[in-house]
Amino acid sequence: RLGAGLALALASGLALALAARRGRPRPVREVLFFPSAPSCTEELLAEPGGVRGPCSCPLPRRDCSLSRLLRRLLSARSSLELCVFAFSSPQLGRAVLLLHRRGVRVRVVTDAQYMALHGSQIGRLRLAGIPVRHDQERGFMHHKFAIVDRRMLITGSLNWTTEAIQSNRENVMVVEDEEYVKLFLEEFEKIWEEYNPSNYTFF
Amino acid sequence: RLGAGLALALASGLALALAARRGRPRPVREVLFFPSAPSCTEELLAEPGGVRGPCSCPLPRRDCSLSRLLRRLLSARSSLELCVFAFSSPQLGRAVLLLHRRGVRVRVVTDAQYMALHGSQIGRLRLAGIPVRHDQERGFMHHKFAIVDRRMLITGSLNWTTEAIQSNRENVMVVEDEEYVKLFLEEFEKIWEEYNPSNYTFF
Numbered sequence: 001r002l003g004a005g006l007a008l009a010l011a012s013g014l015a016l017a018l019a020a021r022r023g024r025p026r027p028v029r030e031v032l033f034f035p036s037a038p039s040c041t042e043e044l045l046a047e048p049g050g051v052r053g054p055c056s057c058p059l060p061r062r063d064c065s066l067s068r069l070l071r072r073l074l075s076a077r078s079s080l081e082l083c084v085f086a087f088s089s090p091q092l093g094r095a096v097l098l099l100h101r102r103g104v105r106v107r108v109v110t111d112a113q114y115m116a117l118h119g120s121q122i123g124r125l126r127l128a129g130i131p132v133r134h135d136q137e138r139g140f141m142h143h144k145f146a147i148v149d150r151r152m153l154i155t156g157s158l159n160w161t162t163e164a165i166q167s168n169r170e171n172v173m174v175v176e177d178e179e180y181v182k183l184f185l186e187e188f189e190k191i192w193e194e195y196n197p198s199n200y201t202f203f
Numbered sequence: 204r205l206g207a208g209l210a211l212a213l214a215s216g217l218a219l220a221l222a223a224r225r226g227r228p229r230p231v232r233e234v235l236f237f238p239s240a241p242s243c244t245e246e247l248l249a250e251p252g253g254v255r256g257p258c259s260c261p262l263p264r265r266d267c268s269l270s271r272l273l274r275r276l277l278s279a280r281s282s283l284e285l286c287v288f289a290f291s292s293p294q295l296g297r298a299v300l301l302l303h304r305r306g307v308r309v310r311v312v313t314d315a316q317y318m319a320l321h322g323s324q325i326g327r328l329r330l331a332g333i334p335v336r337h338d339q340e341r342g343f344m345h346h347k348f349a350i351v352d353r354r355m356l357i358t359g360s361l362n363w364t365t366e367a368i369q370s371n372r373e374n375v376m377v378v379e380d381e382e383y384v385k386l387f388l389e390e391f392e393k394i395w396e397e398y399n400p401s402n403y404t405f406f
Contacts, residue, residue, distance in 0.1 A: 140367075184234070
């Protein structure tokens with residue numbers, strides 16, 4: 001057992017040393033708790049080449065759970081898989097649209113009952129050309145996770161609504177971890193195929 | 204940087220080697236996806252010294268996400284902190300009662316609006332003598348996490364309801380990880396104090 005432990009230790013040691021040598025930062029391991037007090041996120045969400053000056057709203061520009069979540073999402077460069085039960089936060093909606101415009105491949109899975117609710121961002125995303133799929137089930141598509149660049153998993157209790165962000169007790173974990181990303185990506189692809197519109201039935 | 208990486212590698216190597224030498228299993232890292240098909244969990248939930256024979260129900264006794272979740276919870280020997288929005292699953296309710304009877308120190312935080320709903324297990328837990336605290340807020344206490352023996356974190360999208368277990372797309376992460384356990388324990392203690400009944404206001 002000691003031999004195996006040492007072998008594992010050497011292997012992980014080598015990986016760490018190589019990562020350090022290449023100047024790679026340590027993998028992200030972050031937990032965000034909500035509620036997050038209202039704050040201005042205009043700077044984070046500014047369009048590239050936008051002509052607007054600094055935002056004149058009275059909200060503080062502070063580091064908070066929402067701004068951290070936005071930063072993590074906006075770090076996407078190639079892909080974003082989104083699997084969210086309720087999605088009505090305008091700020092999170094703008095972040096996803098921004099990524100889509102930057103050429104990030106965005107795919108969204110959501111819940112059929114909730115996507116039509118007042119303030120839902122799903123219609124905006126679809127109008128912009130983002131592929132969205134939803135269930136046809138009695139149960140809820142109740143996941144709330146995102147995968148950034150097939151590298152970082154964002155998951156927790158938080159639905160993407162202003163209500164939840166500002167009023168609820170919620171948690172979101174942000175982890176760069178191959179094992180977890182792989183499992184959640186597999187879950188996403190499985191649901192993505194099951195919710196393929198060619199499988200829909202109409203009554 | 205190479206020096207720091209190597210130092211870290213040596214430290215983690217030493218920890219791994221020591222763990223291996225003591226025969227400690229690797230820390231749990233598990234993701235459970237739902238829905239979980241109906242199954243019989245009587246064997247898992249049998250009272251110690253109970254006189255009932257094997258269950259005669261027609262449900263299969265299979266390894267599934269619910270049985271795995273129950274096993275993780277039932278592994279508690281000293282403490283269970285529970286922070287759950289909706290709690291109406293009779294099986295999960297029985298598991299928590301069983302732990303309480305075994306002398307595990309159980310504390311429960313829940314949402315005021317949801318704890319009175321039909322089928323809620325909260326009343327049963329209180330009657331058995333388990334301390335329960337709830338919010339007095341407009342927002343929801345929307346967490347769904349548990350901490351076993353201050354060692355293992357169980358968290359995700361799953362509310363503790365039969366509906367969610369059997370019909371919804373849900374995820375639960377089970378992690379033995381000091382860093383995450385510490386953050387969620389701090390969140391639990393913070394909420395536990397804020398929801399202290401001596402702070403309640405009555406209108």
